Amino acid sequence: MSGSLATQPAYAALQAEIADFLYREAELVDDRRFDEWLALLADDILYFMPQRRNVKYGEHAARENTKVGEGISWFEEDKWTLGKRVAQIQTGVHYAEEPLSRVCHLVSNVRILTATPSLSDAQEVTTSCRFLVYQSRVEYENYTFIGKRLDTLRRHGESWVVARREILLDQNVLLAKNLSIFF
Amino acid sequence: MSDSVKPGEWIDTERGFISREIFVSPEVHRQELNKLFTRAWLFVGHESQVPKPGDFFQSRMGDESVILCRDKAMQLHVFLNSCRHRGMKVCRYDSGNTSLFTCPYHSWTYGLDGKLLGVPQFRELYQGTLDKDANSLVTVGRMHNYKGAVFATWDPGAPDFLTWLGGAVEHLDMVLDCRDGRPGGSEVIGVHKWIFPANWKFAAENFLGDTYHNISHRSVDLIGIGPSARAGATGRRDNEMDQAKHIWAGFPAGHGVHSAILPEGNEYIPSFLSDPIVEEYFRHCFYERRRRMGEKARMIPFTGNLFPNVSFHGRQPRNLCNWHPHSATETEGWRFFLVDADAPAEVKDFLRRYYMRYSGPAGMTEQDDMENWLYATAASKGSVARRYPFNYQQSLGKWEATGEGGSNAWQVSEQNPRNYYRVWAEYLKGSPWDVLVGGPQAKAAAE
Ligand code: FES
Ligand SMILES: [Fe+2]
Numbered sequence: 001m002s003g004s005l006a007t008q009p010a011y012a013a014l015q016a017e018i019a020d021f022l023y024r025e026a027e028l029v030d031d032r033r034f035d036e037w038l039a040l041l042a043d044d045i046l047y048f049m050p051q052r053r054n055v056k057y058g059e060h061a062a063r064e065n066t067k068v069g070e071g072i073s074w075f076e077e078d079k080w081t082l083g084k085r086v087a088q089i090q091t092g093v094h095y096a097e098e099p100l101s102r103v104c105h106l107v108s109n110v111r112i113l114t115a116t117p118s119l120s121d122a123q124e125v126t127t128s129c130r131f132l133v134y135q136s137r138v139e140y141e142n143y144t145f146i147g148k149r150l151d152t153l154r155r156h157g158e159s160w161v162v163a164r165r166e167i168l169l170d171q172n173v174l175l176a177k178n179l180s181i182f183f
Numbered sequence: 184m185s186d187s188v189k190p191g192e193w194i195d196t197e198r199g200f201i202s203r204e205i206f207v208s209p210e211v212h213r214q215e216l217n218k219l220f221t222r223a224w225l226f227v228g229h230e231s232q233v234p235k236p237g238d239f240f241q242s243r244m245g246d247e248s249v250i251l252c253r254d255k256a257m258q259l260h261v262f263l264n265s266c267r268h269r270g271m272k273v274c275r276y277d278s279g280n281t282s283l284f285t286c287p288y289h290s291w292t293y294g295l296d297g298k299l300l301g302v303p304q305f306r307e308l309y310q311g312t313l314d315k316d317a318n319s320l321v322t323v324g325r326m327h328n329y330k331g332a333v334f335a336t337w338d339p340g341a342p343d344f345l346t347w348l349g350g351a352v353e354h355l356d357m358v359l360d361c362r363d364g365r366p367g368g369s370e371v372i373g374v375h376k377w378i379f380p381a382n383w384k385f386a387a388e389n390f391l392g393d394t395y396h397n398i399s400h401r402s403v404d405l406i407g408i409g410p411s412a413r414a415g416a417t418g419r420r421d422n423e424m425d426q427a428k429h430i431w432a433g434f435p436a437g438h439g440v441h442s443a444i445l446p447e448g449n450e451y452i453p454s455f456l457s458d459p460i461v462e463e464y465f466r467h468c469f470y471e472r473r474r475r476m477g478e479k480a481r482m483i484p485f486t487g488n489l490f491p492n493v494s495f496h497g498r499q500p501r502n503l504c505n506w507h508p509h510s511a512t513e514t515e516g517w518r519f520f521l522v523d524a525d526a527p528a529e530v531k532d533f534l535r536r537y538y539m540r541y542s543g544p545a546g547m548t549e550q551d552d553m554e555n556w557l558y559a560t561a562a563s564k565g566s567v568a569r570r571y572p573f574n575y576q577q578s579l580g581k582w583e584a585t586g587e588g589g590s591n592a593w594q595v596s597e598q599n600p601r602n603y604y605r606v607w608a609e610y611l612k613g614s615p616w617d618v619l620v621g622g623p624q625a626k627a628a629a630e
Contacts, residue, residue, distance in 0.1 A: 049545075051373070053277045063279075072373025072520050072535055074545045080413065081540050087406045088547055094402035096550035141380075141557075172277070173515065177379035177553045179545040 005112060010119035018127055018153065019110040021160045026105035029182045034086040037182070041079055042154055042163040049074040049167040049183065065168070074169070074179055085182075096180040102136040103181050107149075123155045124163070131167075135181055143176040145169055149183070188214050190608035196601040199576035203563040205607075206382040206573075212511035219491055219610040220245030222338045222619075224347050226493040226505055227251050227261050229519060230331045231370035237280045237295060243507045243517070244335065245492075249323070250274050250284070251333060254295035259328060261335045262297035263321040273320070284320075293320050330359040330367035332503065342620055348489070349620070350587055351438040357484035358495045358503065361523045362465065364472035364480065370524040372535055375543040376517050381556035383492060383506040383514040384607075389552060390486045390494035390504070391599040392431045392441030395577065399555055403547050408540055410499060410533075413457035419541065419548050420499040421454035427483065431596045435588040435622030437490030437606030439599030442497070445481045454499075460529040488599075490606055500538040512560050518543050575601055588622025 005011055028037040041047075050065035050073045066073045077085075088094045109130040115122040133145040152164035167183045187210050193202035205211050225244045228251040232240045239252035241264060248264035250273075264272050271288035283300070284293045292301035297320035302309055324339035332355075334344055345352060361368040389396070400419060407417040427443035451469040455461040473480040484497020492506040501522070507515040520538050522531045541548045562568060578596035585591055592598045609618050609626070617625050 051375070055276055056279055059279070066373065069532070070372075070535075072375065072539060074375075074539075076536065076539055081408075084406055084408055084412075084540070085547060088402045091402040091405050093405075094547075094551065095399065096554040138558075172376070174375075174377035174544055177377070177381075177544060177557060178550045180550050 005115070005119065008119055011112065014115060014119055014122055014125070015110065015112050018112060018125060018160070019107075021153065022107050022110060022127070022129060022151070025162070026107050030103055030105055032100060034089065034182075038079075038083060038086055040159075040161055041082060042156075042161040043079055045077075045079050045082070045162055046164045047075055047077040047082055047167075048165065049076075049169060049179075052169070052172055054172055074174070075167070082182075094180075096178050099138065101181060104134045105183075106132040106134075108132075113150075125153050127151045127153060131183065133181065133183060135176075141177075145171075145176070145183070147171075188611060190611035193572075194604045194608040195572070196575070196605045199574065199579045199597070199601065200572040201575055201600075201604055202572045203569045205604075206384060206560060207511050207564045207569065209511050211611075212508060214611055215508065216245055218613055219607070220247075220337075220508075222336065222341060222610065223491050224325075224327070224334045224336045224341065224344055224489075225491075226489070226503060227326075227333045227335050229369075229371040229503075229521075230259065230328060230333060231524065232278065232374075233259070235280065237282055238278070239274065239276075239281060239284075239295075240278045241274055241276065243505065243515070244323075244337070245507060246509065248272060249335075250297075250320075252295050258296070259326065259333060260296050261323045261326050261333065262319075265321070266291055267299065267318040267320065297322050330356070331369060332359055340616065342616055347436050347620055348438070349434045349436055350432070350585070350589060351434045351436075351440060351487070351489060353479075353482065354432070354440040354442055354484060354487050354497070355489065355495070357442070357482070358487075358497050358501065358521070361525075362468035362472065363523075364468075364475040368524055369521045371519045372522055372531065373520050374517060375520075376515065377544045378509065378513060378515050379544070379553050379557060380513050381553070381560040382511060383508040385556035385559060386504070386506040386514060386516065386552075387488045387492055387494060388600050388603070389556075390488040390496075391439035391603055392486060392596070393600075394429070394431075394441060394595045395597075396552075396555070399551050400548055402551065408547050410454055410461070410537055411456035416456060421452070421456075423452045423454045423499070424483065424485065425452065428593070429485075429595075431582075431592040431599050432585075433582075433590040433592075433599045433602035435606075435625070436620040437603045438488065439603055440487030441485045441599075442487070443483050443485055445483060447481070449481065455533070458529070458533055460527065461533045464527060464530045488603070490603065491610075496542075500534070500541045502538065502542060512564070516543070575604075588624050 025040050055063045089097045111128050113126040115125045129149050135143045147169040150166040153160040154163045227242045228240045233253045236255045242249050242251050250264050252260050266273050266286040268291050271286050273284040273286045290303050294300050299315040299319045323335035324337050326335045327344035360366050403419040409418045409420045411421050424443045427445050429443050431441050433439045451466050488494045494504040496502050503519045505517040522534050575597045582590040582592040582598045590598050
């Protein structure tokens with residue numbers, strides 16, 4: 001249980017380390033240091049943003065979100081496609097991001113859900129957080145993306161890499177013309 | 184008609200100019216909803232989205248919310264999603280299964296065919312007054328299930344679907360048929376819905392065959408995101424059309440397609456180099472289709488737009504789209520992704536991944552389209568900008584008339600949009616159906 005995890009002495013230190021990693025990662029995106037950001041993603045990363053459906057009470061677990069491995073989601077990416085997205089921006093002729101948007105990630109409510117093998121010697125952690133991503137584009141275009149994120153981080157030397165990211169954007173019809181930024 | 188709406192003046196297909204007014208004016212938008220979206224055949228959804236009795240899918244027709252639903256006898260119905268009492272939406276789920284639609288407001292209850300069945304305190308409050316049949320959910324004027332794709336029009340006097348489609352049918356077939364040429368047999372594997380601040384006709388025009396905008400996709404062409412990109416290919420699609428002769432075909436009812444005709448005896452061009460199972464599937468389908476269809480199999484699909492707002496990509500990537508106007512300068516895009524229902528799991532998985540990286544607001548290709556449509560709309564709003572019409576002179580006069588009153592162009596051309604806006608103007612003038620679907624000859628005969 002994550003409730004009991006948080007009461008253990010080693011939790012605070014690990015939580016602080018993980019939160020700091022997530023802030024640093026977000027800052028790389030905001031600073032448009034995309035190659036350095038890519039380096040923080042595991043080679044086998046799954047980067048997933050489902051679509052969210054309006055369903056009857058009681059059907060949410062089964063039907064609210066599109067699923068990994070089936071149908072159509074907003075993103076179901078691996079490192080190759082994420083690398084392509086970065087390369088596309090770097091061509092300088094990806095007009096949806098040329099000129100580049102101003103993007104600001106606010107990451108909050110960072111919690112450790114599991115740590116394996118243990119909190120004090122964590123090699124892999126699953127985390128949850130909330131995000132507010134603001135995108136200001138050209139002159140007047142602006143979008144606010146708010147939602148939850150479930151990340152799996154894997155220890156990599158002194159730091160961490162993102163092994164799995166599930167992005168739950170709290171929108172049904174996407175209220176933005178594009179998802180041309182990273183979450 | 185309001186004095187400010189002058190469809191005849193705005194559309195000059197002879198000289199090739201079209202006023203910016205029709206892309207930015209709120210009054211034109213209102214007239215489009217009144218005169219065009221209430222009459223034209225519109226795409227509602229696919230039968231694979233409602234396979235079982237009681238299944239429903241909440242859809243749209245222009246700015247109206249509608250329900251596509253299958254009754255217990257397996258009949259499909261399309262009706263307006265608005266209660267006859269005070270207009271409440273009777274369904275606010277994207278899809279699901281039900282036996283009744285119960286209005287949340289005062290609990291009038293409708294059946295799967297839209298019939299009003301239950302009215303609370305009917306005997307005390309309404310006996311002898313309320314005619315339940317006459318107060319059922321408003322059903323569409325006509326509906327047609329064409330190879331699984333459900334189309335509907337509000338106008339009961341509209342011509343039947345196939346008449347309206349005309350020669351465009353063979354191009355729609357290439358979207359809806361199995362890759363091996365068996366009729367129908369496709370399924371929808373997902374739907375994107377998103378809002379973009381641009382006039383809806385920019386999107387429709389794109390699919391009429393705006394091949395000229397290829398250059399705007401240079402970023403994906405440089406990096407390579409196509410089906411064979413993992414094997415090192417550049418481009419955003421594979422080069423299956425390389426040796427083909429391209430055709431831009433316009434139809435009397437305003438539809439336009441860009442398809443291609445393969446050379447005689449053409450062999451399969453490998454198009455899925457990174458995945459042998461997918462490659463084998465498409466290779467098999469290519470020869471099987473040729474076996475079934477013979478000469479006709481030389482025609483292969485690219486893009487198209489059925490008048491007014493139903494666009495498609497025929498193969499890479501394969502989908503149908505709806506462009507629902509919210510206002511003159513805001514559109515809700517819906518894209519329905521298609522695969523052969525009985526394709527192997529590996530093929531479906533490969534295709535859906537390709538679709539996701541190519542299409543829609545998260546798609547690397549179409550993001551650049553949306554950027555162009557937005558800023559083209561935005562920069563056309565100004566009083567000065569509006570004095571200068573858009574230029575549609577590309578390949579003016581370089582086309583052949585077809586027997587049915589359409590046009591074939593054999594080079595990159597704006598003949599399809601010229602034809603489309605000719606028909607668009609007739610809707611806004613309130614012209615009769617024979618003129619709307621009959622092409623220029625019908626118009627001449629009427630005058
Ligand atoms: S609005 Fe539906 S019952 Fe009153
Ligand atoms: Fe495009």
